[in-house]
Amino acid sequence: MPNALKPNNSPDAACSSPSLPDSVRSLGELMRYTRSELIDAHLASPEADARAIFEAATSAGPADILFHGDEEYTGDGRELLAEMIARRVAREPLQHILGTAPMLGLELAVGPGVFIPRPETELLAQWAINMARGLVGEGVGKLRVVDLCTGSGALALAIAEEVPEANILAVELSDEALVWTRKNIAACEQRWGGPRVSLMQADVTDVSALRANQSLDDWWGNADIVVSNPPYVPDSTEVFEEVMADPHSAVFGGDDGLDVIRPMMNVVDALLRPGGVVGIEHDDSSGPDMMSLLGAQWEYASVSVMQDLADRDRFTVGKKPE
Ligand SMILES: C[S@@+](CC[C@H](N)C(=O)[O-])C[C@H]1O[C@@H](n2cnc3c(N)ncnc32)[C@H](O)[C@@H]1O
Structure with missing residues (x-):
């Protein structure tokens, strides 16, 4: 030039x-x-x-x-x-400059205070959509899906878009993130012509506090599918400069990246009905730990680690015993 x-x-x-x-x-x-x-x-x-x-x-x-x-x-x-x-x-992230980030067919509003949805999470979204469609096909009446750590609403809204029959509960802790979650839910609901996603502000690591919340009474032991893309990057991992634009609490998950996932498993177990399934995104170094974590809770045979397009361990799925 x-x-x-x-x-x-x-x-x-x-x-x-x-x-x-x-x-x-x-x-x-x-x-x-x-x-x-x-x-x-x-x-x-x-x-x-x-x-x-x-x-x-x-x-x-x-x-x-x-x-x-x-x-x-x-x-x-x-x-x-x-x-x-x-x-x-x-080095401002492209998505902040454009004001949106894609998630399957959706363009979600994003900006400072909320995690920018990543392309690899589309794999988990697609897994959950396939599971949900399968259950609808089997004639499951009131399909219940929970998205823990919803951020912009990425997983909850992608599933709601593709499986309108699903009742979806999205849970997020951060005040700043929730501004964007609400905005995205409102935009989708306007297009859908009605609500499909309920939003709750709560800490997914605190099963007792969640249990005390009466608005969740209907959900315990009744969820068919739980998905989560929680903060999971081990603290010592070097990340691209752009990642620093994401809230720290949305990205990093302690020494081994499992600080949120470990206690969250109690919530997952309490939410799922017998035979219900979970999919949790995690660091590519956490596959074996995730196998142990889910395998210890249920049966090893019902747990598997799924790879992304670069063959890295990306999310782990499991089925609660019937
Ligand atoms: C990696 S981001 C994922 C956001 C969204 N699920 C996605 O895939 O784009 C993790 C999200 O978890 C939220 N979070 C972190 N700790 C949490 C906790 N203890 N309880 C509920 N949400 C939490 C963060 O605020 C952030 O929005």
């Missing part, structure tokens, strides 16, 4: 808002500039990020670049594009 396309770094620029070089005029030049800035910033996926930012700021897609790339860009997205590039170069 020629020097002429570098950002304005004159002394005056230090206190002004970011801007694009005047020489960058056409759609194609804007796209190339965006891409080169993100590549120079050594991001993990600069091409994909550049496309997402460019599209969000200019509303122009690949076909516009292909057929109108040489034409001058006359839209009003230049300032926004410059701001988005600067934020991403400063």
